[in-house]
Amino acid sequence: xxxxxxxxxxxxxxxxxxxxxxxxxxxxxxxxxxxxxxxxxxxxxxxxxxxxxxxxxxxxxxxxxxxxxxxxxxxxxxxxxxxxxxxxxxxxxxxxxxxxxxxxxxxxxxxxxxxx
Numbered sequence: 219x220x221x222x223x224x225x226x227x228x229x230x231x232x233x234x235x236x237x238x239x240x241x242x243x244x245x246x247x248x249x250x251x252x253x254x255x256x257x258x259x260x261x262x263x264x265x266x267x268x269x270x271x272x273x274x275x276x277x278x279x280x281x282x283x284x285x286x287x288x289x290x291x292x293x294x295x296x297x298x299x300x301x302x303x304x305x306x307x308x309x310x311x312x313x314x315x316x317x318x319x320x321x322x323x324x325x326x327x328x329x330x331x332x333x334x
Contacts, residue, residue, distance in 0.1 A: 227325055228324070228326065229247065229323065230322070230323050231247060231263075231322055232245050232254055232321070233321060234320050234321060235320065237256040237261060240256070241257075241279070241280045242254070242255050242256075242275075242278065242279075242280065244276040247326055248330070250329050253276055254315070257282075257296055261315055262296045262297075262315065263314070264294075264299070264310050265311040268287045269308045270292060270306070271287075273288055273289035280296075281293075284296065292304075292307065295310075299312050313329055313332075
């Protein structure tokens with residue numbers, strides 16, 4: 219997923235211990251609201267607003283590799299972003315993450331390019 223965290227495109231977004239007891243952590247990179255999501259020992263980063271109805275996915279829940287929207291209970295696959303069957307929605311935007319020196323790092327270049 220990551221080649222190197224030393225590249226200028228990677229930024230530390232959050233201490234990794236924040237996800238030790240929380241499944242979902244809301245963060246902001248510049249003007250973009252994001253989620254860090256822990257599912258078992260995997261960490262994912264994605265957009266915070268549901269692509270279907272713009273609900274706050276930070277209020278959702280995680281189960282078996284899926285992030286569930288709190289408004290309409292559709293779910294998004296954390297691995298590929300695809301929405302559960304029957305919902306008219308684009309996939310959830312996801313971003314590469316890594317952990318180093320007790321910090322969660324995110325590909326800031328990918329976040330910026332997704333919103334421009």
